[in-house]
Amino acid sequence: MSFRAKREILIKTTCSKISPSDRDDNLITKHNTMDQKILSAEGITYRYAGSDWQLVSTSFSVAEGEIVGIIGPNGSGKSTLLKLASGVITPDSGSVFLQEKDIAKMKRREIARILGYFPQNALGHFDYSVQEVVAMGRFPHLSGAGFLSPHDMDVVGQCLLRAEVEQYRERHLSHLSGGERQRVLLASVLAQEPKALLLDEPTSALDMQHQVKFFTLLTELVAGGMGVAVVTHDLNLASFYCHRVLLLKDGKIIEEGRPKEILTQEILKDTYGDGVDVIPHPTTDLPIVLPRTGIGVQKAKTS
Amino acid sequence: MDADIFFHHRIPRVLLAFLVGGSLAVAGSSLQVVLRNPLAEPFILGIAGAGAVGAVIVISVPGLSVHFGPFSSVQLFSLLGCILCVGAIYWLARSPLGVSMNTILLAGVTINILCGAAILLVRYIVSPHLLVAMDRWMMGGLDIVGYRELSALLPLLLPGLALLFLQGHALNQLAFGEEMAMGHGVNVASVQKLVFLGTGLTTAAAVSLAGPIGFVGLIIPHAVRRLSGVDHRVVLPAAFCLGGAFLTVCDLFARTVVAPTEMPVGIITAIIGGPVFLRILLRRSRDV
Numbered sequence: 001m002s003f004r005a006k007r008e009i010l011i012k013t014t015c016s017k018i019s020p021s022d023r024d025d026n027l028i029t030k031h032n033t034m035d036q037k038i039l040s041a042e043g044i045t046y047r048y049a050g051s052d053w054q055l056v057s058t059s060f061s062v063a064e065g066e067i068v069g070i071i072g073p074n075g076s077g078k079s080t081l082l083k084l085a086s087g088v089i090t091p092d093s094g095s096v097f098l099q100e101k102d103i104a105k106m107k108r109r110e111i112a113r114i115l116g117y118f119p120q121n122a123l124g125h126f127d128y129s130v131q132e133v134v135a136m137g138r139f140p141h142l143s144g145a146g147f148l149s150p151h152d153m154d155v156v157g158q159c160l161l162r163a164e165v166e167q168y169r170e171r172h173l174s175h176l177s178g179g180e181r182q183r184v185l186l187a188s189v190l191a192q193e194p195k196a197l198l199l200d201e202p203t204s205a206l207d208m209q210h211q212v213k214f215f216t217l218l219t220e221l222v223a224g225g226m227g228v229a230v231v232t233h234d235l236n237l238a239s240f241y242c243h244r245v246l247l248l249k250d251g252k253i254i255e256e257g258r259p260k261e262i263l264t265q266e267i268l269k270d271t272y273g274d275g276v277d278v279i280p281h282p283t284t285d286l287p288i289v290l291p292r293t294g295i296g297v298q299k300a301k302t303s
Numbered sequence: 304m305d306a307d308i309f310f311h312h313r314i315p316r317v318l319l320a321f322l323v324g325g326s327l328a329v330a331g332s333s334l335q336v337v338l339r340n341p342l343a344e345p346f347i348l349g350i351a352g353a354g355a356v357g358a359v360i361v362i363s364v365p366g367l368s369v370h371f372g373p374f375s376s377v378q379l380f381s382l383l384g385c386i387l388c389v390g391a392i393y394w395l396a397r398s399p400l401g402v403s404m405n406t407i408l409l410a411g412v413t414i415n416i417l418c419g420a421a422i423l424l425v426r427y428i429v430s431p432h433l434l435v436a437m438d439r440w441m442m443g444g445l446d447i448v449g450y451r452e453l454s455a456l457l458p459l460l461l462p463g464l465a466l467l468f469l470q471g472h473a474l475n476q477l478a479f480g481e482e483m484a485m486g487h488g489v490n491v492a493s494v495q496k497l498v499f500l501g502t503g504l505t506t507a508a509a510v511s512l513a514g515p516i517g518f519v520g521l522i523i524p525h526a527v528r529r530l531s532g533v534d535h536r537v538v539l540p541a542a543f544c545l546g547g548a549f550l551t552v553c554d555l556f557a558r559t560v561v562a563p564t565e566m567p568v569g570i571i572t573a574i575i576g577g578p579v580f581l582r583i584l585l586r587r588s589r590d591v
Contacts, residue, residue, distance in 0.1 A: 088485050112488025119482035125339055126478045126533040136476055140488030145536055146472040185479065189486065 036099075037061045038196040038227040039115065044084050044094035055080050055251040057094065062196055062227040067218055069238035069259070070231045072248030073272055078231040079120055081248065082198045085229070086117035099195070112140035116194035118202050120231075122185050130168045130176070130184050134159055137191025156191055162217060163187035164210075178205040186214070197221070199230040203237070215241040235276075235289040239263050247271060263287040315453045320445050320554040320568075321547035322453075323509045324519050326460055328546025329539050330502035331520030332527070333467050336474045336535065337498045338404050344521035345506040348407070348499075349388050349414025351515040354507065355441060356418045356425075357384030358514075362436050363429040377440065378455065382511035388414055389503030396499050404495070442567030443514035445554050456508045463504030464543070466497050471536040474498075478533070518572040519546050522580045529583050549576065 040061035047054040055077045062068050070078045083089045085096055087103045096103040098114055116137075124133075137159070138152045148156070160166040163183045173181055182205045189197065197218075203211045215237055218228050232238055238245055239259040247255040247262050249271045255262050265278045268289065277290045330345040338347075346352070357380035391414070395407055426434060473494045476484040481491045509516070523546040524538070531541045553571040560566060 088482050108490045109488040117486030122479045122483040124479055128533055
């Protein structure tokens with residue numbers, strides 16, 4: 001074989017190794033074949049009392065090592081889906097299984113040792129210190145009056161570091177900004193040492209730097225075997241960091257698949273209307289979702 | 304003779320003041336968390352109102368004056384009123400429909416208004432000389448005679464207090480809302496029910512014997528949180544001590560200020576407590 005041919009083969013194999021799409025493929029196949037489902041919801045339905053809105057029979061699962069993005073327009077049922085999956089509300093029919101156990105038959109503490117849930121609205125009622133709040137995440141591992149062992153203190157310390165709130169340790173929540181508070185509450189959920197995380201808009205109050213850091217942290221966590229489902233309105237974060245995406249509309253999962261397959265102009269137009277444009281990322285082949293240019297462009301033209 | 308007065312009349316009275324004050328403060332601390340409302344207090348759920356209706360009925364119907372064990376008939380009927388009210392609130396809280404805490408708060412306020420109307424009705428009907436006895440009961444007082452009355456308090460008070468103290472750790476979790484608490488592994492519905500039961504029992508015991516003594520259950524919890532921080536494993540025992548000590552001191556004033564007669568302790572709690580609490584509030588707001 002000529003030198004040239006050898007080099008071409010080498011380039012091909014190297015490229016395929018670093019190409020993000022192929023990396024995704026490898027991950028996906030690995031999940032489907034080897035990894036365990038941590039959480040699975042089977043045929044769950046829910047209707048709020050006195051409302052016409054309902055979640056129609058829905059099934060989904062979260063496996064070890066994957067980040068599942070849950071996206072969709074306002075009122076499409078994303079938060080309801082997470083509440084049902086975490087057992088905060090009980091489905092009208094169908095079941096949720098956590099490590100193959102029916103969640104309806106488990107105690108809250110037992111659930112919390114496996115599953116971390118970060119709700120959308122968690123406003124503090126009393127002014128706890130950052131460290132106290134993070135230590136609250138140890139609740140499912142404690143009994144009695146809930147005194148922390150040295151091991152618990154270690155976990156709390158690590159979570160403070162991971163969520164980058166270590167420097168506020170002694171500060172009180174009322175002295176922190178919205179984004180800092182959100183990170184503190186995330187640290188308290190991490191302190192449960194869960195095997196799966198259900199996060200409802202965890203980065204809504206974070207600046208771009210911390211959004212990226214947060215999703216990088218999620219990537220690290222799933223590499224360690226965790227499974228994550230995250231509701232987000234930031235379709236780009238979903239595109240860059242999620243292995244799979246569920247697209248909801250009107251209380252139904254209408255699309256499910258890799259971000260590249262779901263975040264397309266046609267599909268998003270059906271759900272979000274005319275307001276979005278999808279373009280490929282300049283260096284990877286991942287989709288980027290932009291709000292349609294409107295008044296800004298006209299302004300630029302006239303001036 | 305002096306020793307006799309001290310051991311058989313003064314000591315039980317001081318113990319009663321301490322127990323009642325402490326219980327109301329603990330009940331108030333727990334309810335403020337569960338109802339997520341800083342204005343919640345033991346009487347907000349209508350418990351005192353229902354107790355007052357029971358007491359007022361006994362005072363106005365002379366034939367009902369009977370004694371049953373350590374209870375006088377006024378105590379017994381006010382206890383009955385309290386327990387009916389607690390039962391109603393508890394029934395509401397355990398309803399599978401998932402009643403919100405706001406609904407329970409409103410239901411309690413409504414029960415209070417209903418009871419107020421019922422008391423006005425009774426007052427309108429009965430002969431005027433009974434009104435003095437009613438007013439005296441409504442002002443609250445700790446004028447018991449001995450250990451017998453004190454012991455009548457304990458069968459409700461001790462289990463109630465135990466229930467509340469056991470919820471301290473879980474109450475902290477509720478500070479970030481019911482969903483966050485559930486995510487952290489708290490059985491929220493059960494904590495709410497147990498807190499209603501516990502506050503109901505302690506408040507019923509306190510009201511039936513001492514009448515509706517205001518202020519302690521509302522203000523002491525806030526004073527304690529300002530002084531000791533907001534960890535309810537600390538707040539609840541601290542509130543018990545501070546509430547107990549506060550009511551004991553108030554009762555001391557009530558007995559001595561206008562001696563040889565005495566003032567209703569309910570008046571003193573507000574007169575002493577108001578300025579003290581304002582002082583604590585202002586001191587802390589300067590720190591911040």
